[in-house]
Amino acid sequence: MPGFAQAGDLNQYCQLSQAEVDAKEAVRQQAANGDAVAIAQYRDLLKRHSDMLQTCRQRQWPRQQATWIRLYPCDLRPGVLDALMDRVINLGYTEIYVEVFYNGQVLLPKRDNRTAWPSVVQQRGYENRDLLADAIAAGRKRGLKVHAWMFTMNFGYSYGQRRDRQQVLARNGNGETTSAFASRGGSNNPEEIFIDPYNYQAQNDYLRMLQEILQRRPDGVLFDYIRYPRGLGSYSVAGQVSDLWIYGTAAQNSLLQRAVNNKGRELIRQFLTRGYLTEGDLERVDRQFPNEAEPLWQSRRQANSTSDVPASVRRPALQLELWRLSVAHAVQGVIDFLTTVSQPVRQQNIPTGVVFFPTANQPVGTQGYDSRLQHWNRFPTSMSWHPMAYSICGNTRCIVQEVQMVLRQNSANNVRPALAGVWGKSINNRPSLEAQMSALQQATPNINSVSHFAYSWQDPEFDRVRKFCELP
Numbered sequence: 001m002p003g004f005a006q007a008g009d010l011n012q013y014c015q016l017s018q019a020e021v022d023a024k025e026a027v028r029q030q031a032a033n034g035d036a037v038a039i040a041q042y043r044d045l046l047k048r049h050s051d052m053l054q055t056c057r058q059r060q061w062p063r064q065q066a067t068w069i070r071l072y073p074c075d076l077r078p079g080v081l082d083a084l085m086d087r088v089i090n091l092g093y094t095e096i097y098v099e100v101f102y103n104g105q106v107l108l109p110k111r112d113n114r115t116a117w118p119s120v121v122q123q124r125g126y127e128n129r130d131l132l133a134d135a136i137a138a139g140r141k142r143g144l145k146v147h148a149w150m151f152t153m154n155f156g157y158s159y160g161q162r163r164d165r166q167q168v169l170a171r172n173g174n175g176e177t178t179s180a181f182a183s184r185g186g187s188n189n190p191e192e193i194f195i196d197p198y199n200y201q202a203q204n205d206y207l208r209m210l211q212e213i214l215q216r217r218p219d220g221v222l223f224d225y226i227r228y229p230r231g232l233g234s235y236s237v238a239g240q241v242s243d244l245w246i247y248g249t250a251a252q253n254s255l256l257q258r259a260v261n262n263k264g265r266e267l268i269r270q271f272l273t274r275g276y277l278t279e280g281d282l283e284r285v286d287r288q289f290p291n292e293a294e295p296l297w298q299s300r301r302q303a304n305s306t307s308d309v310p311a312s313v314r315r316p317a318l319q320l321e322l323w324r325l326s327v328a329h330a331v332q333g334v335i336d337f338l339t340t341v342s343q344p345v346r347q348q349n350i351p352t353g354v355v356f357f358p359t360a361n362q363p364v365g366t367q368g369y370d371s372r373l374q375h376w377n378r379f380p381t382s383m384s385w386h387p388m389a390y391s392i393c394g395n396t397r398c399i400v401q402e403v404q405m406v407l408r409q410n411s412a413n414n415v416r417p418a419l420a421g422v423w424g425k426s427i428n429n430r431p432s433l434e435a436q437m438s439a440l441q442q443a444t445p446n447i448n449s450v451s452h453f454a455y456s457w458q459d460p461e462f463d464r465v466r467k468f469c470e471l472p
Contacts, residue, residue: 101151170251228334271319
């Protein structure tokens with residue numbers, strides 16, 4: 001096509017020149033006005049640029065490059081999704097991760113929404129418009145793979161306001177929800193409402209919503225917020241059992257069921273209630289259940305009878321074991337919830353991925369743990385891993401180190417780092433995407449897929465216009 005780019009005209013990041021971008025946009029606008037010649041020319045351009053990008057990605061690192069996108073109701077205006085997807089292609093991206101469940105709302109048509117959450121698009125006259133399906137179609141028209149990106153254990157503020165779902169919410173030892181905890185300074189966002197992963201209602205609500213998303217046949221599903229809240233200051237460390245989000249009814253009952261005998265159950269109950277054991281607790285269960293030699297729970301081995309060992313000697317070790325059991329129980333809830341909600345995706349042979357912070361599974365001090373308890377090292381390796389390498393240290397070293405930490409647990413083919421930044425410049429002490437990509441390629445050349453958070457950072461003015469317009 002005379003006047004338009006050839007495959008060799010893309011830069012080292014597989015991006016079109018600004019002149020080519022402007023020329024394509026002019027043709028798109030002419031086509032939108034009904035110009036028959038422009039319509040045919042635009043259609044040919046989309047195919048040509050898609051082929052060019054695929055060819056470029058075969059010879060340039062990485063093979064796949066994705067960006068994270070939030071859609072807005074105004075994207076339903078004529079031509080906006082076409083313009084958006086063109087801009088994604090222009091920047092060299094082969095995949096997009098579209099946010100479909102976030103902040104207590106879901107990207108489903110209002111009239112077709114049978115979930116526990118309101119639809120993103122609420123405007124009258126648009127009840128039947130399917131923004132997710134339209135985005136998938138617009139992306140695939142250009143050769144893009146379109147993945148559904150979803151919050152997982154963070155169900156959002158709207159869910160937390162439902163009177164019929166209060167028993168579903170995660171609670172700490174003070175009986176607080178994550179929103180109440182944030183409101184008194186424990187974390188920074190009271191609109192984040194985390195659920196008790198052991199609660200069947202939470203699982204059923206999520207699965208129903210997910211089935212609706214899957215009917216749109218995305219190219220993959222990415223699960224985010226597979227964790228508990230990140231606390232502020234001293235609250236960023238879970239150092240005692242009351243810090244754990246295991247005080248919902250379902251989580252408490254499940255923990256008690258981990259007891260193997262009556263002594264074990266009673267000591268778990270006391271530890272949950274008070275936060276520690278007393279010598280009197282041990283003496284009481286010895287009297288109450290004289291036929292049981294040892295208090296037992298899952299993972300605790302039967303030892304020789306210790307009834308002749310003073311309670312003062314036994315208490316510290318038992319208390320430490322119960323603390324570790326409680327932490328393991330909190331972590332297991334996260335893993336089990338992920339396993340449960342990802343099952344229908346796998347059954348439909350749609351790829352799944354998990355999004356996480358590389359440092360969110362770290363111990364702190366001798367007995368404390370990062371409050372998020374995001375033990376990603378236990379996430380299934382059947383899913384792609386998307387570590388958010390967002391550390392800020394003024395250079396690329398800490399970013400690369402986070403990715404390398406993950407690579408020690410999984411193969412490079414399965415690790416797809418997410419970088420935060422902007423093309424062409426450093427912002428907020430973050431190196432440019434070019435600098436981050438160069439450092440990552442040099443340190444981890446076997447990785448073949450990278451993503452960038454977020455598209456709105458690359459195109460803030462267009463994002464603002466899309467976000468704040470009014471639908472006709």
